[in-house]
Every structure is written in C-alpha cells, then in structure tokens.
Amino acid sequence: MHKRLFTPGPTQVRPEILKELATPQVHHRSPEFSELYAAIQPKLQQLLYTENPVLLFTSSSTGAMESAVTNLVAKRCLNLVNGAFSKRWHEITAGNGVPCDAFDVPWDVAVKPEMVDEQLATGQYDAVTLVFNETSTGMLNPLEKIAEVVARYPDVLLLVDAVSGMAGTKIDTGGWKLDFVLAGVQKAFALPAGLAVAAVSERALERAGSVPPRSYYFNLTKMHKSHLKNQTPSTPSIPHMYALNAQLVDMLAEGIENRFARHAKMAAIVQSWAQKHFGIFPEEGYWSPTLTCVKNTTEIDVADLIKRLAGEYNLRIANGYGDIKGKTFRIAHMGDTQVDEIEGVLRAIETVLGL
Ligand SMILES: *Cc1c(COP(=O)(O)O)cnc(C)c1O
Numbered sequence: 001m002h003k004r005l006f007t008p009g010p011t012q013v014r015p016e017i018l019k020e021l022a023t024p025q026v027h028h029r030s031p032e033f034s035e036l037y038a039a040i041q042p043k044l045q046q047l048l049y050t051e052n053p054v055l056l057f058t059s060s061s062t063g064a065m066e067s068a069v070t071n072l073v074a075k076r077c078l079n080l081v082n083g084a085f086s087k088r089w090h091e092i093t094a095g096n097g098v099p100c101d102a103f104d105v106p107w108d109v110a111v112k113p114e115m116v117d118e119q120l121a122t123g124q125y126d127a128v129t130l131v132f133n134e135t136s137t138g139m140l141n142p143l144e145k146i147a148e149v150v151a152r153y154p155d156v157l158l159l160v161d162a163v164s165g166m167a168g169t170k171i172d173t174g175g176w177k178l179d180f181v182l183a184g185v186q187k188a189f190a191l192p193a194g195l196a197v198a199a200v201s202e203r204a205l206e207r208a209g210s211v212p213p214r215s216y217y218f219n220l221t222k223m224h225k226s227h228l229k230n231q232t233p234s235t236p237s238i239p240h241m242y243a244l245n246a247q248l249v250d251m252l253a254e255g256i257e258n259r260f261a262r263h264a265k266m267a268a269i270v271q272s273w274a275q276k277h278f279g280i281f282p283e284e285g286y287w288s289p290t291l292t293c294v295k296n297t298t299e300i301d302v303a304d305l306i307k308r309l310a311g312e313y314n315l316r317i318a319n320g321y322g323d324i325k326g327k328t329f330r331i332a333h334m335g336d337t338q339v340d341e342i343e344g345v346l347r348a349i350e351t352v353l354g355l
Contacts, residue, residue: 082109
C-alpha cells in the first residue's frame with residue numbers, strides 16, 4: 001500500500017506527473033530535445049523572478065551545491081551554518097579543497113544580516129553560502145535582508161540553497177540579486193528526485209570563467225555553453241525534463257502567487273496546531289512556509305508515532321534530523337499538498353496520540 005508522503009523531501013508526486021516520466025525517449029542531440037529544453041526555460045525564469053539562465057543538473061541537489069562552490073570561489077568561501085544542510089554545504093566546500101570557513105549559529109537561531117556583515121567585513125571572502133529554508137530545522141533564514149548586506153560587498157557572490165523553499169515561497173532572484181540559487185525537484189516542485197535546477201547570474205558566470213576548473217561534470221562554463229544551444233553537456237535525465245515541464249505548466253495555471261499563498265495557508269494551520277499541542281523548534285519570526293519542525297515538548301515517542309501513522313493511515317511524516325531526532329518531528333506542507341490533506345494529517349496525529 002502506498003504511503004502518502006508528508007515528508008520534507010521526497011514529496012508526494014501526482015499520478016499524472018508520474019506518467020510524464022514514461023514519455024517515449026527522444027535523442028538528446030535532436031531538435032525535439034532542444035524544444036523541450038527551451039520550453040522549460042521561461043517557466044523556470046518566471047517561477048524564480050529572473051532573466052538569468054536556469055541550468056539543469058542531472059543529480060540531486062547536492063550536485064548543484066557542489067557545482068556552486070567548486071566553480072564560484074576564487075579566494076575564500078564563508079559557509080553560514082545553522083542546520084544539517086548548511087553544515088553539509090561546508091563539508092562539500094572543504095571536501096573539494098576549496099578554501100572556506102564555517103560560521104556556526106545555533107540550530108534554532110536564524111542567520112542575521114548583522115552576523116553576515118561582520119564576517120564579510122574581514123575582507124577574507126569572495127563568496128558566501130546560505131541555506132534559505134533549512135529543512136532539518138524548519139527555519140526560513142532572512143534571505144532578502146542578508147542579500148542586501150552581501151550586495152554592499154561588490155566582490156562577494158551570494159550562493160543560495162533554496163532546495164525546500166523554491167516553488168513553495170517567493171524567491172525574487174532578480175530583485176535580491178542572487179548569484180546562484182539552486183533546488184532539487186523532489187521538494188516543493190513535487191517531482192521524483194534526480195534533477196536539480198540553478199539560476200546563475202552573469203557575474204557568477206564571469207567568476208566561473210576565471211576560476212581554474214575544479215569539476216568536470218558540474219562545470220558551469222561548459223553547462224552554460226550548452227545551455228545557449230538548448231542542450232546539456234552530457235546526457236540528462238530526459239524523463240525528468242518532461243515531468244518538470246508538465247509540472248511547471250500546472251504551477252503557472254494555478255498561478256505562482258496562489259501556489260505561494262496555499263503554502264502560507266497550510267503553514268499557518270500547522271504552526272497554530274503545533275503551538276497548541278507542542279512547540280516549534282526555530283525561533284519565532286523565522287518559521288518555514290513549507291515544513292514545520294515540531295518541538296517534542298511533551299516527550300511523545302516520535303518513532304512510534306511515525307510507525308503508527310504509516311501502518312494505520314498510510315501516511316508518512318519525518319522524524320527530526322540528526323541531533324534533534326526524537327526531540328522534534330517534521331510535517332511537510334509543500335508541493336501539491338492541499339489544505340484539506342494537511343488537516344487530515346493533523347487529525348490522524350491527534351487520534352494516534354489521543355490529543
Ligand atoms: C533535501 C535538501 C538537500 C539535499 O538534497 P539531495 O537532493 O538529497 O541532494 C540540500 N539542502 C536542503 C535545504 C534540502 O532540503
């Protein structure tokens with residue numbers, strides 16, 4: 001029996017979108033392929049409020065994170081860390097031999113613009129990584145305000161992991177001058193994992209051209225060169241591209257502002273429910289619009305709750321991540337999930353726990 005996913009990735013995929021993955025193959029050097037590539041592009045640009053090219057990576061989000069730091073750091077990278085995925089980005093940066101420092105903030109505290117300003121004022125850095133929506137903690141870091149600070153440092157590129165935020169909340173790539181903003185498609189895009197997207201600014205492409213290449217598969221200069229021909233350097237996951245195109249058509253039909261409003265509405269419902277029965281892990285004012293990380297204040301057995309929801313209701317929520325496993329649990333309200341479905345999950349939890 002299929003268990004409906006209310007996990008913060010992967011998320012539930014609609015059957016009609018799954019069918020798109022079974023579209024008969026085309027050759028990746030054929031005009032049909034370039035048409036598909038070209039059809040996706042303006043829709044992604046619209047979703048991301050940008051005219052920058054949006055490159056496609058046949059990998060999960062981690063590949064695009066690796067691409068950013070291997071291509072876009074000439075001097076030294078500042079990794080802002082306040083959760084598991086931002087910590088991973090630091091490990092990816094260091095693991096590729098790219099000079100970097102982690103700036104650690106407690107996991108329940110948002111990264112503040114002043115903190116970033118203080119670090120950049122040292123003059124050591126020419127790139128900074130930030131996770132917009134920390135999926136491990138349900139934290140939405142104040143990207144717009146941080147971007148304002150970074151913009152005061154003309155040589156510093158702002159690299160953003162928006163994996164669980166993109167397609168669920170507004171990202172004004174153009175207005176906020178984001179140099180690299182990435183996401184995998186198995187979160188708020190509501191597609192199966194295996195493809196990632198990233199909008200890349202002109203100055204980021206210039207930087208990529210000047211940095212000695214550290215990566216072959218994820219080389220941004222090569223990817224951009226192919227992009228200009230509506231192609232990818234190597235054979236991409238074409239089934240994913242059909243599914244992405246169809247999903248973008250549906251997103252634009254719903255209206256992207258409406259889509260964001262639906263996410264905000266679901267978030268408000270889960271947040272008030274969590275406050276009534278438990279608590280919310282991150283500090284107030286920075287709660288994620290796409291998932292809620294519930295603080296287990298009444299010390300329920302989280303693993304047992306998850307097991308019973310799967311066994312009795314065929315639905316899956318997520319335990320806390322890493323160090324906060326058992327101390328928190330996470331309910332995703334993202335992708336194509338509707339308000340009534342989220343209400344159903346909350347009722348199921350209440351029944352299981354006798355709330
Ligand atoms: C899921 C996630 C990732 C990692 O994604 P993969 O697709 O598993 O590589 C990175 N960052 C954030 C914020 C995520 O939510």
